Amino acid sequence: MLTGVNVLLLGGDARQLEIISKLCEHNATVSICGFEQKKELPEAAIPVELNRRAFSKLDALLLPAVGCDDDGYVHTVFSSESIRLTDELLAALPKSCVIYAGMAKPYLKELCARQQLQLVELFERDDIAIFNSIPTVEGALMMAIQHTDFTIHRSNSMVLGFGRTGISMARGLHALGSHVLVGVNRSEHYARAYEMGFEPFYTKDLEQYVMNIDLLFNTIPTMIITAQIIDRLQKSAVIIDLATKPGGTDFDYAELKEIKALLAPGLPGIVAPKTAGLILADCLSQLILEQTKRREL
Known part of the structure; x- marks a missing residue:
């Protein structure tokens, strides 16, 4: 269980819907941003605005498959609003917060390095x-x-x-x-x-x-x-x-x-977004649980 763990999902596609459901099932405190046009979401998933306050108490920040583009914009198919990662936003994150993305372009890597935040690229994992x-x-x-x-x-x-x-x-x-x-x-x-x-x-x-x-x-x-x-x-x-x-x-x-x-x-997210989302959801749940256990030691 992920009780007491604060997670924010920022943008993405149908794969993120499976991740949201899985994290809610594990009793994490789940915030979401960039899903305004998606109506059928777990009640436990809380919509938040993109600001420093939403970032201030996070244990994990979850980004889409391609974390963000070369200008910091996060892709989302469920919102017409622009989502952009900046130094100001990431500076509000606790230093213990881990950022997860499928892959990271130089902009995101440099941003995390400047803010001394751990970045995990999920697609680099063999499993x-x-x-x-x-x-x-x-x-x-x-x-x-x-x-x-x-x-x-x-x-x-x-x-x-x-x-x-x-x-x-x-x-x-x-x-x-x-x-x-x-x-x-x-x-x-x-x-x-x-x-x-x-x-x-x-x-x-x-x-x-x-x-x-x-x-x-x-x-x-x-x-x-x-x-x-x-x-x-x-x-x-x-x-x-x-x-x-x-x-x-x-x-x-x-x-x-x-x-x-x-x-x-990116064929998994195109031809089988449900399966691809479940793959990510299972891995993320385990990684966040391990992250929480390490912090408690």
């Missing part, structure tokens, strides 16, 4: 990233089906990167009967991909492997699908880039060459 790979794969497969005129079964697919999302992506394609090539840059990843029944290769040799690929999925957040790679793709190929914006694809060149290339970050 959340692995759980999130499930709706990510489902969303990526949905996009592949929508944007092709052939089946995934017996197609030639390629996954670049063999991390938490890449492994799940390759496994999903393989389960549907695709021949899956996996681009890796570490020998242990090469061995594991081979053991799992995929065809591994090193990304430095990417040009040699892309000629007959039907579906190309990228999880590497650096420019890897360059003009040179795109030139070697067949015209019917589809690129689905799952890496963090701006992705790892030369989208302008792909458009010039009339090859379909889609940037698709």
